[in-house]
Structure formats: C-alpha cells, structure tokens
Amino acid sequence: xxxxxxxxxxRARRGGDVRASVTGATLSFDARRRAAFAGVAxxxxxxxxxxxxxxxxxxLDRYLEEAEAKLEANGARVHWAGSQEDVHRILSxxxxxxxxxxAVKGKSMLSEELEVNELLEKRGVDVLExxxxxxxxxxxxxxxxxxxxxxxxxxxxEIRRLYHETHGTELDATPDELAGVSRLILREAxxxxxxxxxxxxxxxxxxxxxxxxxxxxxxxxxxSAPPVHVALVGIEKLLxxxxxxxxxxxxxARAATGQPVGNYVSMIHGPRTADDPDGPExxxxxxxxxxxxxxxxxxxxxxxxxxxxxxxxLNACPVYRQTGGHAYGAVYSGPxxxxxxxxxxxxxxxxxxxxxxxxxxxxxxxxxxxxxxxxLLLSWRRRAAEAGMxxxxxxxxxxxxxxxxxxxxxxxxxxxxxxxLPEPVRRVPLPVVGGWREVRxxxxxxxxxxxxxxxxxxx
Amino acid sequence: MSEQPTTASGPMPPARAPVRxxxxxxxxxxxxxxxxxxxxxxxxxxxxxxxxxxxAQTCCGQPAFNAGRDAEARRMAAHTIEVFSESEYVxxxxxxxxxMLRRFYAHLFHDDDLSAQAADLAGRxxxxxxxxxxxxxxxxxxxxxxxxxxxxxxxxxxxxELGIREEPLALLANAGAEVVPWEAAEECCxxxxxxxxxxPQVSAGMADRKLDTLAAAGEVDFLTSADCGCxxxxxxxxxxxxQDLAVRHLADVLWEAAGADS
Numbered sequence: 098x099x100x101x102x103x104x105x106x107x108r109a110r111r112g113g114d115v116r117a118s119v120t121g122a123t124l125s126f127d128a129r130r131r132a133a134f135a136g137v138a139x140x141x142x143x144x145x146x147x148x149x150x151x152x153x154x155x156x157l158d159r160y161l162e163e164a165e166a167k168l169e170a171n172g173a174r175v176h177w178a179g180s181q182e183d184v185h186r187i188l189s190x191x192x193x194x195x196x197x198x199x200a201v202k203g204k205s206m207l208s209e210e211l212e213v214n215e216l217l218e219k220r221g222v223d224v225l226e227x228x229x230x231x232x233x234x235x236x237x238x239x240x241x242x243x244x245x246x247x248x249x250x251x252x253x254x255e256i257r258r259l260y261h262e263t264h265g266t267e268l269d270a271t272p273d274e275l276a277g278v279s280r281l282i283l284r285e286a287x288x289x290x291x292x293x294x295x296x297x298x299x300x301x302x303x304x305x306x307x308x309x310x311x312x313x314x315x316x317x318x319x320x321s322a323p324p325v326h327v328a329l330v331g332i333e334k335l336l337x338x339x340x341x342x343x344x345x346x347x348x349x350a351r352a353a354t355g356q357p358v359g360n361y362v363s364m365i366h367g368p369r370t371a372d373d374p375d376g377p378e379x380x381x382x383x384x385x386x387x388x389x390x391x392x393x394x395x396x397x398x399x400x401x402x403x404x405x406x407x408x409x410x411l412n413a414c415p416v417y418r419q420t421g422g423h424a425y426g427a428v429y430s431g432p433x434x435x436x437x438x439x440x441x442x443x444x445x446x447x448x449x450x451x452x453x454x455x456x457x458x459x460x461x462x463x464x465x466x467x468x469x470x471x472x473l474l475l476s477w478r479r480r481a482a483e484a485g486m487x488x489x490x491x492x493x494x495x496x497x498x499x500x501x502x503x504x505x506x507x508x509x510x511x512x513x514x515x516x517x518l519p520e521p522v523r524r525v526p527l528p529v530v531g532g533w534r535e536v537r538x539x540x541x542x543x544x545x546x547x548x549x550x551x552x553x554x555x556x
Numbered sequence: 557m558s559e560q561p562t563t564a565s566g567p568m569p570p571a572r573a574p575v576r577x578x579x580x581x582x583x584x585x586x587x588x589x590x591x592x593x594x595x596x597x598x599x600x601x602x603x604x605x606x607x608x609x610x611x612a613q614t615c616c617g618q619p620a621f622n623a624g625r626d627a628e629a630r631r632m633a634a635h636t637i638e639v640f641s642e643s644e645y646v647x648x649x650x651x652x653x654x655x656m657l658r659r660f661y662a663h664l665f666h667d668d669d670l671s672a673q674a675a676d677l678a679g680r681x682x683x684x685x686x687x688x689x690x691x692x693x694x695x696x697x698x699x700x701x702x703x704x705x706x707x708x709x710x711x712x713x714x715x716x717e718l719g720i721r722e723e724p725l726a727l728l729a730n731a732g733a734e735v736v737p738w739e740a741a742e743e744c745c746x747x748x749x750x751x752x753x754x755x756p757q758v759s760a761g762m763a764d765r766k767l768d769t770l771a772a773a774g775e776v777d778f779l780t781s782a783d784c785g786c787x788x789x790x791x792x793x794x795x796x797x798x799q800d801l802a803v804r805h806l807a808d809v810l811w812e813a814a815g816a817d818s
Contacts, residue, residue, distance in 0.1 A: 106754070106755060109755050109757060109758045110757045113757075113761070116761060120765070415743050415744045415746070415762045415765070416744075416755075416758055416762070418762075418765070419757075419758045419761040419762060420758060449754075451624075452751070452754060453755060453758075454748070454751070455712070455744050455746060455747065455748025455751045455752075455759070455762070456622060456712070456748060456751075457712035457716070457743075457744035457748070458712055458713075458716035458717060459712075459716070459743070459744065461716075462716055472663075475621075475622070475624060475663075477624075478622070478623060478624025479624035479625075479626055480624070481624060482623060482624040482625050483624075487623070487624070488754070491623060491750060491754075492623075492625070495619060495620045495623055495625050495628055496628060498615070498619065498620070498628075499617075499620060499628040499631055499632060501614075502583075502614040502615040502617070502632050502635070503614070503631050503632060503635050505611065505612040505613075505614060508614045508615075509611075512583075512586060512587055515587055516587070531753075532752070532753040532754060532755075532756040533752060533753050533756065533792075535756045535757075536756045536757060536759070536760035536793065536796060537756075537760065537789070537792035537793050537795075537796050538792045538793075538795040538796050539792070540588055540788045540791070540792050541588070542587050542588055543587060543588055543589065543590035543591060544590075544591075545590060546586050546587055546590055547581045547585060547586045547587075547589075547590040547593040547594065548581075548586060548609075548611075549590075550590055550591070550593075550594045551594075551597075551609050555594045555597045555598060556598075
C-alpha cells in the first residue's frame with residue numbers, strides 16, 4: 098500500500114475545491130444514518146456488534162481455519178496471502194491458468210490497498226470497474242475519495258462534462274441518462290469477462306459464506322456472470338456465525354447509507370454444482386493479511402480492526418468534510434484511515450494523519466462497532482512524539498509551556514506580561530502560532546486577568 | 557457508637573454546611589474571559605456557594621496531552637491535582653478543561669501512584685452549567701434573559717465526553733431566552749487546540765460552516781458557549797470575515813439570567 102500523506106497539510110490548504118460536494122454528500126449520508134438508527138435499539142446493536150468483532154479478533158486463528166475448511170467443503174479454493182506480493186502472485190496464477198484477458202470488478206477498498214488494477218494492467222488484462230462511482234473514477238484515473246461513495250468529491254456537472262467528452266452525451270444529461278449509458282457498456286463487459294473480482298464485506302466462518310452488500314446489482318453480476326470469481330477478503334472481515342450476519346448486514350447498511358439493508362446482498366458459498374447449476378465454475382477466496390496481524394498484536398491499535406468499512410466516521414467528520422478523501426493521500430481516508438494507515442503502512446509513512454483531527458469525537462459516536470478513534474489517534478500521536486516525528490517547534494513550545502505551567506510564580510508573571518505589554522509587542526509573530534493569524538484575527542485579551550480581578554475583590 | 561439523631565419521618569439529615577467550590581479559571585479563562593469568570597464567581601456566591609481561588613493553579617495540561625506529549629501533560633496534571641487536593645468541588649468555566657480532569661487524567665495516571673488521586677479529583681470536577689444543574693440542583697436562575705434570542709455552541713468535550721447537552725439549554729430557556737436551533741450547533745468549531753495552528757485552512761473552514769449555518773438560522777442577539785477555546789476560534793474567525801455578531805461566555809450570560817444588571 099502506497100501512502101502519500103506527507104502532503105496532507107499542503108493539500109488541506111487547497112481543500113476548498115471539493116468542499117461543497119463533499120459537505121453535501123457527507124451531511125446527507127450522516128442524516129440518513131441517524132434516521133435509520135433512530136428506529137432501532139441502536140446502542141444495544143453497537144455494543145453487541147463490538148462484542149462479536151472483539152470475540153472474532155481474539156479467536157481469529159480458530160475462525161480462519163474454520164472458514165477455510167467450510168469454504169473448501171463448499172468447493173471454493175482458499176488462498177492465504179501474507180502480503181501484497183502474495184496476492185499478486187495468486188491472481189497472476191489464476192489469470193495465467195485461465196488465459197484471462199478481461200476482468201470486471203466490484204467495488205473493493207482492499208483491491209485498492211493491494212493495487213490490483215495496476216497488476217492486472219501489467220498482465221495485459223482489460224479491467225473494468227463496475228460500480229458506477231468507481232467506473233467514473235477509472236475514466237478520470239483517480240482513486241476513490243470515500244470508502245462507500247468513492248466519487249462524492251465530484252459534482253454532477255463535472256460528471257456531465259466527463260460523459261460528454263468520453264461518451265458524447267449532452268451537457269445537460271440527467272443522472273438517469275448517464276447511468277443508462279454506463280449500463281450499456283457494463284452489460285457487455287459482464288458477459289465478456291473471464292474473471293470477476295470483488296472484495297467481501299463479511300466471511301462467515303460457520304458456513305464458509307462470503308457476503309457482499311451493494312445497491313447497483315453490479316456485484317451480483319460480477320460474482321455470477323464470469324466463469325471465475327475471486328473474492329479478496331481481509332482476515333478481519335470474518336464473522337463467527339451465520340446468525341451474526343443477519344445483524345451485521347443491517348447494521349452496516351444503516352451505518353453506511355441509512356438503508357435498512359442494501360438493495361442487493363450476495364451470499365457466495367462456492368462454485369456451481371450439479372445441484373446448483375448457476376454461478377461461476379471456480380470461486381477463489383483470498384484471505385489477506387497485509388499488515389493486519391501486526392495491528393492485531395498492537396495493544397493500542399487493534400480495535401481499528403473491528404471496522405466494517407461503512408464510512409460513517411467519514412460522514413460524521415467535520416475535518417474530512419473540509420478536504421474530502423484525496424487530501425489524506427491514502428486508500429483509507431478520514432478518521433478510520435488516520436488510525437488504520439499507521440498500523441498497516443507504518444507511522445512514519447502515515448504522518449501527519451494522526452494529528453489531522455480536532456479530537457471532536459463525532460467519529461466514535463457514529464461508529465457502529467464503537468472503535469474509540471480519538472483514543473487511537475492519541476496513541477499514534479504519543480508514538481510520533483516519542484519518535485521525534487512531530488514538529489520540533491511544537492515540541493519546544495510545549496516544553497516551554499510546561500516549564501511555565503509547573504511554576505506558579507513564573508506562570509503568574511508571564512500572565513501579567515500579556516496584559517501589560519502594548520499591543521504591537523504582543524503581536525510579534527511566534528513561528529508556531531503563525532497558522533492562527535493566517536486565517537483569523539488575533540484574540541483580544543481581557544482588560545485584566547481574572548487573577549487581578551480576584552485580588553481587587555469581586556463584588 | 558452513638559445513636560443517629562432521627563426525626564418523626566426518619567433519620568435527621570446532617571446539618572447542611574454551605575457547598576464549597578474552587579474555581580479553576582483555566583489559562584484561557586484567566587486571560588481572555590476574565591470578566592465571565594468573575595460572573596461565574598458572583599453567580600456561585602448568589603447560589604450560596606463558598607468560592608475560593610487557589611492561587612497556584614495554572615494549566616490543566618491538555619495542549620500537551622492532545623499533542624501526545626504525556627510526560628509534559630503528566631507534570632501539569634500532577635501540579636493541578638496537588639493544587640486542588642483540598643477542594644470540595646472544582647468548577648471550571650470550560651467543558652474541555654473539565655473533561656481533561658474528569659476523563660483524561662485517568663489515562664495519564666492509569667499505572668501510576670497518582671491514579672487514585674486523579675480519580676478522586678475527577679469525581680469532584682464539574683463544568684459550570686453542569687455543576688449548577690447536577691450538583692446544586694438549580695435549573696431556574698431568574699428571568700434575566702426574557703426576550704433574548706440566543707445561539708448555543710456545544711463544545712465537543714462537554715457534549716460527547718461529558719454528556720452535557722440539556723443543562724446549559726435548560727438554564728438559558730428557563731431564564732426566558734429563546735434558544736435558537738441551528739444546523740451545526742453540535743459540530744466542532746475547528747479549534748482543537750494546536751490543531752487550529754497546524755491546519756489553519758481546515759480549522760477555518762470548520763468555523764465557517766458553523767458561522768454560515770448560524771447566519772442561516774436567523775437573527776440572534778448573541779452566540780454563547782461554555783468553552784473559551786471555541787469562543788476564541790469563532791470570534792477570531794468571525795472578525796476576520798467581517799461578520800458582526802456578539803460572542804459571550806456562558807458564565808456571563810448565566811449571571812445575566814440570574815437577574816444581574818451587568
């Protein structure tokens with residue numbers, strides 16, 4: 098996984114370009130989530146879901162083996178991939194053996210993390226994204242900017258212009274017309290594809306079932322029309338029991354889009370059989386680690402692995418809203434990205450993402466599996482501070498402040514100076530607080546400190 | 557062992573000594589909202605609270621804690637624990653700093669000698685409006701806000717960490733004010749301490765969303781909040797944008813609610 102987060106501060110400055118689109122989309126997602134959870138015992142669902150995922154992660158070895166055994170009994174092939182290179186090797190093997198030339202893909206963040214499209218193109222395979230948002234981004238050669246709504250940073254007019262240039266539609270085409278044009282292209286691709294590649298929202302260990310949630314029907318076709326289906330599943334996506342799935346499907350849909358359940362839920366048990374003649378000839382499930390066991394072993398980071406990729410924390414996040422996902426420079430953006438990326442790709446690569454939060458707590462409140470995101474952010478900040486990765490000026494300022502604030506006499510004298518100094522002297526720019534002045538007026542101190550008022554006597 | 561004194565209806569309640577509270581003014585309160593902090597003192601006294609002001613108090617340590625600099629945060633926290641060790645209650649005109657003492661000191665000292673003292677301080681610490689309602693049981697201060705239209709900004713720590721939502725709203729409404737609902741009332745203002753300095757454009761954009769949606773809510777007499785940091789952020793950005801709206805600390809407004817003629 099490549100991360101380019103170092104540029105975050107610079108990109109965040111230019112966030113204004115996509116602010117209106119991102120703000121509109123996330124507020125709408127967020128309002129729908131709230132409405133959907135208002136109708137159920139939301140807190141009980143969240144506590145239960147947290148418990149199931151925590152149990153799963155605590156006994157992951159056992160459930161992975163159970164899932165493997167069940168999938169193989171169902172006739173699916175199971176592959177274990179420790180790294181991105183493993184995944185590429187496994188996919189290359191399938192492509193070569195099948196002589197595959199054309200692939201269709203369902204929307205999958207894991208496939209972005211693993212740079213699957215790049216691999217397929219290198220192997221001479223024509224790959225088409227079939228989720229409408231992902232299809233648009235493929236035309237634009239852009240990565241997704243949001244876990245659930247990959248193209249929410251684009252306005253309708255930008256998409257109209259793109260379709261006008263690439264498909265010759267009118268500049269005032271309706272969204273239905275644009276979708277209609279896409280549908281014709283995608284339909285041909287589904288029928289011609291040699292292989293369909295998807296992620297997996299859940300993998301039920303008890304039954305060996307890959308479950309996929311979607312709204313457009315493209316994943317249903319990707320998993321059933323081509324002769325080969327490959328599902329890439331992160332090892333944290335397991336669920337212990339079939340009965341767990343019933344709740345997680347509803348929980349995730351409500352958290353992601355405010356729907357009681359996705360328009361389509363595909364449950365893949367294995368390839369076609371004599372008794373069940375529909376579906377692909379081969380089903381491959383690739384169980385992907387790619388850094389996840391390292392996160393699991395990290396006492397202050399593992400809780401991020403409960404994530405079901407609903408995007409609710411992005412939708413609730415006022416910081417994400419300002420910039421959209423691309424500013425983060427990583428596949429996983431927003432609050433969950435800022436706690437997951439340091440674990441998956443290393444803290445150094447993910448700097449300064451743990452600091453790109455006001456710690457307002459809206460993410461934790463929105464999370465359907467109660468990941469304590471602010472706490473995890475603080476843990477990464479502590480490690481960054483210890484490793485000297487954070488701003489030196491800030492470190493110096495805080496050391497100086499601590500020296501003052503643990504000496505009441507010095508603290509009082511410094512405070513008195515603030516009120517005694519004439520305004521122009523007070524305004525001498527400090528390197529650290531320069532960022533304040535760029536976008537705001539200076540705060541105005543009170544006419545006297547509270548200490549002075551207290552000494553004079555408060556009547 | 558001596559017998560408990562009783563009355564006809566049961567054990568006699570102990571003679572009620574006046575409640576004693578220490579004001580922790582906080583660094584921003586001390587220097588930027590001094591008059592509001594003085595209003596808090598007047599209000600507490602009017603409600604019969606004996607208020608003291610420990611002179612050795614400084615900063616709660618949150619700037620260092622949020623920056624991941626726990627060694628520094630611990631030193632400031634240890635100092636604060638010492639300063640308020642004798643206080644019956646500690647009352648702050650700041651939800652965020654109250655949260656630091658109540659919720660985050662536990663993180664700083666979880667494996668430490670000071671953990672018991674940190675937990676003890678946490679149990680005695682309250683944000684001002686919360687203290688009035690939850691400890692003193694006061695929800696009606698007076699009718700001093702009759703006819704006022706007020707917008708309330710919920711500080712994130714007060715709201716999401718301490719669960720303070722209805723307390724300030726009730727105090728304002730019961731004093732005759734109309735608390736104007738507002739789309740982004742519960743969203744972060746973008747302050748976040750050093751966050752506001754590290755990512756100024758993002759922080760300003762967050763403030764702008766608050767201020768834009770506030771403007772869309774119709775005329776209000778002023779904006780108020782229990783947090784000095786949020787107030788500084790919103791008022792400084794407002795002045796930069798040339799937006800003209802009074803911004804007042806909640807303590808000041810509650811003193812007016814109590815019928816003061818300030």
